[in-house]
Amino acid sequence: MVYPNVLMSLSVFSSVASLIGAMAMTTMTTSTVTTTTLPNGLPMHSGKLPNGLQIYIVENHNAPVFTFQTWFRVGSKDEKTDPKLNATGLAHFFEHMMFRGTKNTPDGEFDRILTRNGVSNENATTWLDRTNYFESMPSKHLELVMQLESDRMANIVIDQKLLDTERGAVLGEYAMGKDDPGNVASELLFETAYTLHPYRYSVIGTEQEIKRFSKEEAEYFYRTYYAPNNATILIVGDVDPVHAMSLITKYYGTCRPQPLGHQRPPVEPAQTAMRSVSFEHAQLEQPKILIAYHVPEATHQDMPTLMILQSMLTSGEGSILSSKWVNAGLSVNVSGELVMLKDPGLFTISAEVRKGHAPDELLTAMDSELLRIADAANDISGEVMRARNQFLLSVYKSWDGNESLAGFMGEYIITAGTPLYAFYFVSTAEKITPDAVKAAAAKYLVQSNRTVVIGKSK
Amino acid sequence: MNPRKPALLAGALAMITAATGNTFSTSAAPALVIEQDALMKNAVVQVIVRSGSLSDPDDMPGLANLVARAMLRGTQTKNYPRLTEAVESIGGSLEVRTDREITVFTGSVIAVNFNAFMMLVSEIMSAPAFDDDEVATLKGIVKGELLTRMQQPKILAAMAALGTAFAGHKAANATQGTVAGVDAAGIWALRAFHRERYVRSNMLVACVSPYAVPEAEKALRAAMSVLPPGTLDARSVPAPVMTGRRAVIVEKQDMSTTPLFIALPGVAPGDKDMMALEVGNFVFGADFTSRLIRVLRVENGWTYGAYSGFEQLYRSQSSQTLFSLYTYPSAVHAARALPKAFELLEAWISKGLSEDEFAAARDALSGRYAFNIDTPSKRLDLRVAEVLGGAPFMTARQYDVKLSGLARNDVNAVIEKRLKLENVVIAAAGDGAVLKPVLEKIPGVLSVDTVVVSP
Numbered sequence: 001m002v003y004p005n006v007l008m009s010l011s012v013f014s015s016v017a018s019l020i021g022a023m024a025m026t027t028m029t030t031s032t033v034t035t036t037t038l039p040n041g042l043p044m045h046s047g048k049l050p051n052g053l054q055i056y057i058v059e060n061h062n063a064p065v066f067t068f069q070t071w072f073r074v075g076s077k078d079e080k081t082d083p084k085l086n087a088t089g090l091a092h093f094f095e096h097m098m099f100r101g102t103k104n105t106p107d108g109e110f111d112r113i114l115t116r117n118g119v120s121n122e123n124a125t126t127w128l129d130r131t132n133y134f135e136s137m138p139s140k141h142l143e144l145v146m147q148l149e150s151d152r153m154a155n156i157v158i159d160q161k162l163l164d165t166e167r168g169a170v171l172g173e174y175a176m177g178k179d180d181p182g183n184v185a186s187e188l189l190f191e192t193a194y195t196l197h198p199y200r201y202s203v204i205g206t207e208q209e210i211k212r213f214s215k216e217e218a219e220y221f222y223r224t225y226y227a228p229n230n231a232t233i234l235i236v237g238d239v240d241p242v243h244a245m246s247l248i249t250k251y252y253g254t255c256r257p258q259p260l261g262h263q264r265p266p267v268e269p270a271q272t273a274m275r276s277v278s279f280e281h282a283q284l285e286q287p288k289i290l291i292a293y294h295v296p297e298a299t300h301q302d303m304p305t306l307m308i309l310q311s312m313l314t315s316g317e318g319s320i321l322s323s324k325w326v327n328a329g330l331s332v333n334v335s336g337e338l339v340m341l342k343d344p345g346l347f348t349i350s351a352e353v354r355k356g357h358a359p360d361e362l363l364t365a366m367d368s369e370l371l372r373i374a375d376a377a378n379d380i381s382g383e384v385m386r387a388r389n390q391f392l393l394s395v396y397k398s399w400d401g402n403e404s405l406a407g408f409m410g411e412y413i414i415t416a417g418t419p420l421y422a423f424y425f426v427s428t429a430e431k432i433t434p435d436a437v438k439a440a441a442a443k444y445l446v447q448s449n450r451t452v453v454i455g456k457s458k
Numbered sequence: 459m460n461p462r463k464p465a466l467l468a469g470a471l472a473m474i475t476a477a478t479g480n481t482f483s484t485s486a487a488p489a490l491v492i493e494q495d496a497l498m499k500n501a502v503v504q505v506i507v508r509s510g511s512l513s514d515p516d517d518m519p520g521l522a523n524l525v526a527r528a529m530l531r532g533t534q535t536k537n538y539p540r541l542t543e544a545v546e547s548i549g550g551s552l553e554v555r556t557d558r559e560i561t562v563f564t565g566s567v568i569a570v571n572f573n574a575f576m577m578l579v580s581e582i583m584s585a586p587a588f589d590d591d592e593v594a595t596l597k598g599i600v601k602g603e604l605l606t607r608m609q610q611p612k613i614l615a616a617m618a619a620l621g622t623a624f625a626g627h628k629a630a631n632a633t634q635g636t637v638a639g640v641d642a643a644g645i646w647a648l649r650a651f652h653r654e655r656y657v658r659s660n661m662l663v664a665c666v667s668p669y670a671v672p673e674a675e676k677a678l679r680a681a682m683s684v685l686p687p688g689t690l691d692a693r694s695v696p697a698p699v700m701t702g703r704r705a706v707i708v709e710k711q712d713m714s715t716t717p718l719f720i721a722l723p724g725v726a727p728g729d730k731d732m733m734a735l736e737v738g739n740f741v742f743g744a745d746f747t748s749r750l751i752r753v754l755r756v757e758n759g760w761t762y763g764a765y766s767g768f769e770q771l772y773r774s775q776s777s778q779t780l781f782s783l784y785t786y787p788s789a790v791h792a793a794r795a796l797p798k799a800f801e802l803l804e805a806w807i808s809k810g811l812s813e814d815e816f817a818a819a820r821d822a823l824s825g826r827y828a829f830n831i832d833t834p835s836k837r838l839d840l841r842v843a844e845v846l847g848g849a850p851f852m853t854a855r856q857y858d859v860k861l862s863g864l865a866r867n868d869v870n871a872v873i874e875k876r877l878k879l880e881n882v883v884i885a886a887a888g889d890g891a892v893l894k895p896v897l898e899k900i901p902g903v904l905s906v907d908t909v910v911v912s913p
């Protein structure tokens with residue numbers, strides 16, 4: 001069979017890395033649109049409006065549809081560091097209010113109009129560093145989407161009655177999270193791993209905060225953080241880039257930039273001793289363990305190596321912990337995630353512990369493996385190759401379709417300043433050596449840098 | 459040639475050109491469904507065995523699932539670690555899911571290693587080891603998973619609904635079976651199940667890759683040629699045995715929400731009325747703009763989500779399903795949300811859609827259909843569903859023509875005729891002291907029982 005081999009295709013990533021460097025030194029406007037070809041073969045166009053709005057358009061003409069995402073550089077950490085708010089949960093609560101009417105589009109009309117015109121997967125999410133809004137539509141409705149999205153970027157109206165009704169839905173979401181022991185454990189993990197940085201606070205906030213948020217606070221939050229100079233638009237799909245750029249200028253060009261309220265969050269002090277907490281939950285049938293190690297910010301040079309290390313430990317049935325935990329009868333499952341954030345993040349591992357076994361048994365087995373990995377005398381090249389290929393497979397899967405590709409690229413808009421970083425990250429991960437993995441394991445996956453959360457049946 | 463339903467009997471290869479421009483090919487024994495996407499850097503393969511949990515022996519619920527998962531734990535020439543290493547080191551992954559009527563192995567691999575991957579798939583399908591120690595380990599894992607499922611209140615409510623709707627039949631079981639069933643399955647049972655069901659006539663292989671169809675077809679055929687021809691073992695989910703309106707409660711304390719299902723007999727995926735019912739369901743509970751979300755969440759703030767559909771309780775390829783409403787109001791609002799949900803269901807079935815709602819739903823579904831076929835993987839899934847007895851694959855144009863042939867009165871008549879509220883199960887997980895009086899007040903409810911759901 002004739003097919004470009006992996007090394008050939010990945011060599012394209014290197015040129016993307018150069019491109020990121022070049023782009024970082026260039027101030028773009030819509031009159032200086034940059035075009036490049038991505039490693040998946042699709043052309044990407046990028047530019048910036050004078051009001052600061054960043055734009056990325058990836059052309060994919062496979063089907064007459066497109067995905068439209070708006071990324072705001074504001075998340076739950078920002079509300080906590082804003083002295084006028086000093087709260088958690090408002091970023092998320094406000095995300096709900098973005099669907100409840102503007103000066104021009106009454107409550108319910110945003111959803112109704114998009115739905116009637118064929119929207120797919122319209123939603124929004126709030127996370128620690130950002131809030132994103134997204135929808136996929138038939139190609140012919142690009143202008144309609146821009147009209148509606150630009151309108152809610154500039155013209156939201158906070159109605160007290162609607163705010164109170166939506167408060168009920170947010171409290172419902174909060175209640176749903178409390179019934180899920182995995183969610184409770186995850187919140188406790190962040191709260192314990194971080195002592196000072198606002199990543200320690202739950203995105204959804206506390207019940208008391210959700211109940212007390214006022215119309216004035218919501219209006220302040222909107223006025224301060226929802227501005228074109230704090231946003232990026234990413235479009236992936238069947239669009240004409242010239243037409244799309246002209247529509248963006250037409251609909252977003254009049255949005256006024258604003259002074260932003262971001263404050264530099266406090267730096268999390270280095271952890272010097274292992275932390276361990278436990279909780280009880282009525283829904284737990286068997287113990288649950290969550291583990292976190294502090295790691296650097298998303299753009300740090302060690303992150304691609306840590307991604308390979310994460311894959312070695314938890315990706316696939318051949319992963320180290322699948323073997324030493326699941327197949328050894330200690331746990332029911334294992335999963336892991338490298339939580340990449342704008343500020344230093346976490347390397348997390350979780351499992352349901354098999355009845356009759358103690359969480360400590362899992363820690364002992366893992367520590368033994370981490371020592372083996374870090375030991376210079378041991379050959380781990382085969383494990384690194386397996387992990388690298390598993391990582392590449394997960395990347396290639398994410399290139400299937402507009403929504404998936406936009407998801408693959410979008411998070412890097414916030415954490416790295418450009419969605420192209422997604423491809424740079426992959427090209428770097430491809431070059432990781434076994435020695436680099438050993439060094440990363442010895443540096444980051446040590447007990448003094450570890451937080452452990454144990455969940456038990458009530 | 460015109461697109462048509464591929465034959466499953468032995469016969470000559472049929473080549474069909476799809477509307478997307480990619481070539482689509484089917485053949486028999488096993489049937490092959492192939493899509494090409496030249497831009498893909500990975501290949502996706504589905505091996506579908508037309509035996510699922512309905513093929514479990516009565517005393518071994520979970521056998522089909524156990525067999526499939528045991529097959530991934532070693533072959534006659536490669537033990538579990540070696541097999542896993544062989545698959546994953548080439549950038550491959552292989553997972554398995556058991557439904558009631560089928561078992562699906564889904565594999566992905568970096569495209570350059572497609573041939574090597576298919577050879578491994580072939581070995582797994584034809585020569586599994588069913589090693590004693592590995593099966594014992596697997597049984598421990600599966601039993602742990604069954605216990606873990608019990609942590610999800612939604613699962614408890616769903617199992618209570620299925621247990622009532624299919625009382626006494628194996629369709630009520632989780633597809634993973636039960637702890638007792640898993641314990642009862644000996645190696646001999648696994649081998650016998652594999653010998654009878656993993657045969658070419660009982661399988662369908664689907665693939666989407668960057669390779670030209672003839673090349674992919676050659677690799678698939680070679681991989682499956684080592685299996686014996688055998689016979690088809692297609693089974694159907696029986697009709698639910700519901701009598702009157704019954705409510706069941708799974709007692710759960712300390713809950714912040716109250717997950718609940720309201721279920722009634724539905725229709726099969728390939729039913730002639732399915733499109734009309736989809737239009738109706740879009741108005742009722744399939745979308746964020748639907749009545750359920752609008753009333754229960756947007757207007758009242760009682761719940762975060764409320765949905766309805768034909769596959770919420772279980773997925774079927776060709777049999778009648780249960781139509782169900784699912785919501786999870788905050789516990790403090792459950793007493794108001796539950797009767798309101800039932801009232802909305804009654805009103806929808808008896809009064810149908812307004813003209814505005816019908817027009818909006820038709821427009822929405824027409825525009826949205828493009829997203830059902832916008833990637834090769836999605837098109838492949840629809841082709842596979844068609845072969846398994848689901849609705850015929852349609853291009854966007856074909857879908858529009860069929861949709862535009864529906865009138866509001868047709869849709870309303872179909873809803874009233876096919877979805878009957880005489881036989882209903884309401885299943886909720888939460889505080890019985892709160893739920894029982896609420897359920898007893900639902901019009902026509904004959905009984906409210908507390909049930910135990912165990913793994």
